[in-house]
Amino acid sequence: MDAVNAPTQRPRGREAQRLETRKRVFEAAVTEFKRAGTAGADVGAIIDTAGVARGTFYFHFPSKEHVLLELERREETRIAKEFARFVARPHDLPGALRKAVQLVLSVERRVGAILFKDVLGLHFAPTRPPDDEWTDHPLIVLVVEEIGRARDNSEAAQEVDPFHSAVFFLLGLYALLTTTSDSKSVRAAMLDNYVTVALRGMEPR
Incomplete structure (x- = not known):
């Protein structure tokens, strides 16, 4: 099978976990932004919804x-x-x-x-x-x-x-x-x- 038609390998282990965490943080942030606007968004509400630490938010999104x-x-x-x-x-x-x-x-x-x-x-x-x-x-x-x-x-x-x-x-x-x-x-x-x-x-x- 050539490279073009080869099936895409899904991330595994820690990489899969990292991507899943990033996805949760992103989706929680978008929900909060929709509610309050970007300037008024509460990072605390975002991390509570995503179930992560504050540092995790800033690791994935510096601002x-x-x-x-x-x-x-x-x-x-x-x-x-x-x-x-x-x-x-x-x-x-x-x-x-x-x-x-x-x-x-x-x-x-x-x-x-x-x-x-x-x-x-x-x-x-x-x-x-x-x-x-x-x-x-x-x-x-x-x-x-x-x-x-x-x-x-x-x-x-x-x-x-x-x-x-x-x-x-x-x-x-x-x-x-x-x-x-x-x-x-x-x-x-x-x-x-x-x-x-x-x-x-x-x-x-």
Whole structure:
């Protein structure tokens, strides 16, 4: 059997125990963050729920922001997979950008409004833990590819820079969602207008 098709070996012994403990701590932290927000979360409540010592929490997550970073990465991986399935089918750039907005909003439904804003705010926080390269963020990578495809197909202007356009689009979206708390109908109209303005800035002259 080749390496590609070989079954994945599950961790055993101490490694399996470590991963199980980390999972319990993470899940307990997310539950507490949903209740009180990241800033108001009580580490004592987290360790009581997880059944671990305080030092164990900080061993796995040096700060509460590291829990947020882990949640952000998991959610981004999830929505990037859905976005990849969408763009594998026939589509255009407006459809792709609107799909990206829908998928980001789906995170709010999964984690709740309070934690959603904390996760988005992490992108702008001075206390954000050291980050990876942009290529380690799959949604950014896919949106860059989509804008590049649109430019190559003359759907977007030739002078458009796919990387900067994708980063501006996503960071602008995160900032908009972080700072607004309007009704769903008002926010929907605002987001639709946001996508329209973003597309207008990329359309061929």
